[in-house]
Amino acid sequence: MRTSTSLLLGGVALLAALPALLTAGLLNAAVQMLIAALFASAYGQLAGRAGMLSFGHAAYFGVGAFATVHAMDALNGAGLLPTPLMPLVGAAAGLGFGVVAGWFATQRSGTAFAMITLAIAELLHALAPQLKSLFGGESGISVMRTPAWGFNFGSTTQVYYLTLVWVLLSLALLYFHTRTSAGRLTLGLRENSHRLRFLGYDVHRLGVSAFAISGLFSGVAGALQVLANESANYVVFEAHVSASVVLNSYIGGVGVFLGPALGAALMSFFGYAVSDATQAWLLYQGVLFVLVMMFMPEGLVGLGGAAARRVKQLGASRAPPLLLLWLLAVLLLAAGAVFLVELLQRLCSQDYRALARAAAGWPPVTMFGQSWAAVGLATWIWPLGLLAGGGSLLAFAQRRLQMKEAQA
Template sequence: MRTTLSLLVAGVVLLAALPALLSAGLLIASIQMLIAALFASAYGMLSGRAGMLSFGHAAYFGLGAFATVHAMNAFGGSGLLPTPLMPLVGAVAGLAVGIAAGWFATQRSGTTFAMITLAIAELLHALAPQLKGLFGGESGLSTMRAPAWGLAFGSTIQVYYLTLAWVLAALGLLYFHSRTPAGRLTLALRENAHRLRFLGYDVHGLGVSAFAISAMFSGLAGGLQALSNEAANYAVFDAGVSATVVLNSYIGGVGSFLGPALGAALMTFFGYAVSDATQSWLLYQGVLFVLVMMFAPAGLSGLFGAGARLVERTGWRRAAGVAALVAGAALLLAAGGVFAVEMLQRLCSHDYRALAQAAAGWPAIPLLGRPWSPAAASTWLLPAALLACGGVLAVAARRRFGSAA
């Protein structure tokens, strides 16, 4: 407990110090990471604790964003709703729509529930461009942050600290909810809803409350997004937004409280860092999701937990040996896979085919600072060797972990 508290304090201190350590571009990326972490935590509360898999959580994120934009334009960032309190409008919008949508969606469970949530989000995505008064059509709505409380909110640093304050407060409230009787009953709803109904609890009411609370914090995240971007577009209702929060949550691990936040922060940073370097970054994200689901169903947070248990059982020395094997295997497999994917992506591109047709041959492909000939066997032997070595280390790491555990 004391170690966990120390790590949390260290994490908060690090987050507070980021503006002094990062450039303006990376600080903007950090704001998006915080918003994504809150959105994933709100989703994880529904999917991880209540056991309800939603495929349309972008609906409440987007409604929170649009409600905040309307409030910013209506109140001008002053009066009863100054700029720092604007995300509350997004939370209220998410809560109101979440109660209504949750009442219908939670009438069913499983696949039917997931399809209902997806249908709600897709309905909003289809209607938003037509309802120009509410959503601004295809161009969306724009606004401006107004000064309040002696702050101009014109700098990225001030927006970052405002976002950090809201995210930490929201995560604290979500954690508090998980410790209340209602939060415990939400966990029981996931484990055995039939037994809960037999004991006399209102299962449907519990489902609606969990859905509404999750939608409320998703709307809060959408409000922070609108406050940061000073705009909202109907693209926030896109199915890709709902899919991203599902992937981020499960990569981080919906079984732990901070797992979804961890996954969202890492994958958002991954997108910013890799999207400019390669066109295949979505493929890498999908491959990572598949690998996590196959070999670490508990997510990245589950891996950290397994590592901590291994240290307790075997000590730091043997655990460090297993970690070194795992890291080596991951690096070799990643290097071989990335090299093969990048070569194939360039080889199959329209530009390269046109160049090959004009040259009547197979021109060398520049990669990693040097040219590689697609016709040379050594070009393809390199990724094959990396993958083979990585596979050997992975097998050795698995055996070592099994014997140590």
């Protein structure tokens, strides 16, 4: 418990110090990471804790965003709702829409529930371009942050701290909800809803409340997005927004409270850092999701627990070398896969094919700061050798693990 508290306080201190450590561009990326973390945490309360898989959670994020942008335009960030309190509008909109949508969606469970949530989000996405007075059409709606409480919110640092305060407050409230009786009953929805019904609880009402709470904090995330960008566009209702929060939550670990937040922050940073370097970054994200689902169902946060279990099982002296072997094998496999994907992506691109036709041959490919012959043996030996080496090392580590488990 003390270790968890120390790590949590250290993480908060690091987040508070980021403006002094990062450039303005990286600080903007940090703002987006915080918003994505809150959105994923709100989704995790529904999918991870209540066991209800939603495929259309962009609807509540978007409703919160557009409610906030209209409130900022109407109130001008003054009066009872100055700029720092604008996320309350997103929270109210997300909660209200979550109650209505949740009442319908939770009439069913499983696949039918997931399809209903997807239909609701797609309905909003289809209607938004037609309702230009509400959603602003293709150009969206733009507003400006107005000064309040002695802050002008014109700098990235002030926007970052405003976002950080709201994200930490929201996460604290979400955690507090998990410790209440209602939060524990929500967990029962995932484990055995039939038993809850047998005990006399209104399972439908519990499902609606879980859905509404998730919608509330998704609306806060949408409001923070508006405060950060000073605009809202109906693209927030698109399917990729809903897909992103599902991927991020499960990659991080939807069964752990901060797992979705960690996954969202890491994948947001990954997109920011890698999207300019390669056109295949979405492929890497998808492959990572598949691998996590196949081999790490607890998500990335489960890696620490798995390593601790191995140390406890094998001993502090024998476990670290084996874990290092696993890490080296994974790095070799990842390096070989990235090399091969980047090479094939360049060879299959339209620009390269046009260049090959003009040269009547196979011109070299530039990757990682070097030129590689497209038909050269060495070019293909590198990725295949890395993959073979990583696979062999992984198989060796697996055999060693089995031997040590037998000896333990």
